[in-house]
Amino acid sequence: MQSTQSTLASNDVFAAIADPTRRAILERLAAGPSRMSDVAAPFDMTLTAVSKHVRILERAGLVSRTRRGREHVLSLDAQPLRAVSQWAAGYERFWNERLDRLEAHFTRKRTLT
Amino acid sequence: MQSTQSTLASNDVFAAIADPTRRAILERLAAGPSRMSDVAAPFDMTLTAVSKHVRILERAGLVSRTRRGREHVLSLDAQPLRAVSQWAAGYERFWNERLDRLEAHFTRKRTLT
DNA sequence: TGCATACTGAACTTTTTGGTTCACTAACAG
DNA sequence: CTGTTAGTGAACCAAAAAGTTCAGTATGCA
Numbered sequence: 634m635q636s637t638q639s640t641l642a643s644n645d646v647f648a649a650i651a652d653p654t655r656r657a658i659l660e661r662l663a664a665g666p667s668r669m670s671d672v673a674a675p676f677d678m679t680l681t682a683v684s685k686h687v688r689i690l691e692r693a694g695l696v697s698r699t700r701r702g703r704e705h706v707l708s709l710d711a712q713p714l715r716a717v718s719q720w721a722a723g724y725e726r727f728w729n730e731r732l733d734r735l736e737a738h739f740t741r742k743r744t745l746t
Numbered sequence: 747m748q749s750t751q752s753t754l755a756s757n758d759v760f761a762a763i764a765d766p767t768r769r770a771i772l773e774r775l776a777a778g779p780s781r782m783s784d785v786a787a788p789f790d791m792t793l794t795a796v797s798k799h800v801r802i803l804e805r806a807g808l809v810s811r812t813r814r815g816r817e818h819v820l821s822l823d824a825q826p827l828r829a830v831s832q833w834a835a836g837y838e839r840f841w842n843e844r845l846d847r848l849e850a851h852f853t854r855k856r857t858l859t
Numbered sequence: 860t861g862c863a864t865a866c867t868g869a870a871c872t873t874t875t876t877g878g879t880t881c882a883c884t885a886a887c888a889g
Numbered sequence: 890c891t892g893t894t895a896g897t898g899a900a901c902c903a904a905a906a907a908g909t910t911c912a913g914t915a916t917g918c919a
Contacts, residue, residue, distance in 0.1 A: 651764035652907085663837065670865065682908055684867070689906095703865045703916040711840035718838075721831035724776065727824035765877085783895065795878055797897070816886040816895045 646713045649693035654678075655686050659695060659709060666708035669698075759826045762806035767791075768799050772808060772822060779821035782811075 650656055654676060661672055673683035687707060690696040694713045698705050763769055767789060774785055786796035800820060803809040807826045811818050 647764045647766075647769070651760045653760075654907090656760070659837070663840065668865085678907090679909065680866075681868090681910085685907075700866095703914095705866065709837070709840055711837040714834040714837045715841045718831050718834035721827040721834065724772070724822070724824040724827045725831075727776065727822055728828045767877090781895085791877085792879065793896070794880085794898090798877075801897095813896095816884095818896065 645689075645693040646695065646717060649689055649695055650714075650717065652686065652689075654683075655690055658683070658686060658690060659711075662696065662707060662709035663711075666706050669705045669707060672707055758802075758806040759808065759830060762802050762808055763827075763830065765799065765802075767796075768803055771796070771799060771803060772824075775809065775820060775822035776824075779819050782818040782820060785820055 650659070657676075658672055661667065661675070669684065669687065670680065672687070673680045676683055687696060687698075691698065695710055696707050697710050698707050700706070763772075770789075771785055774780065774788070782797065782800065783793065785800070786793045789796055800809060800811075804811065808823055809820050810823050811820050813819070
């Protein structure tokens, strides 16, 4: 079992990236680690709110934090996104060719229960 | 404007795939189109509940329906997942090499505001 | 020491989500 | 026709999510 990533914390990851604020946080951290306050600054919400978003990202394994004095420095941990990318890419054959419509036509005759 | 998919309905897509039931529905439809009832059958919830999930998937552009008599036949529409895959793949450089930690070390000195 | 800064935690509010039930419409089967 | 099957729509509920405020804890700085 090497690819058990799915359905273990995967659900958390999908839930984590569902929120646009959290996706924006990830984008910001892609530019390099930064302090909680700096991450929070661009958003029109309190620091506490952003702090909660960050905690959700942490639990999803997407962000890690290291304390430097009173500052919390956040950095991106993108591995879980690999699973997401691969999950979506699993549907590749449906968008590559327009074979989804084609195959639909085929299978309809048999598979339709 | 051909690639405006992002941020237009993209948010809906991310929200749509956040729910495990809805991901399961997509998986089922990957095997071919099927009727609402048949899609609903495996789940431990009412048909109405599944119907609502399907509507969310439709609004996200992930599922389309065609009526055949009184039956609603659902089929997968995977295009939006391409955007998801590409979005996640945008973070590829962070998981490919362990260069995220490396670069973190670099940028920390300058970027830390 | 003593005040400002950088956060967290707890309590609370509002909105959204995921589910239910029940009544309804439409289509098919005898 | 009549009854059964396939599905929606509306009203409702409980729990979760997203945000707030306020109080508290460390750390840094003068």
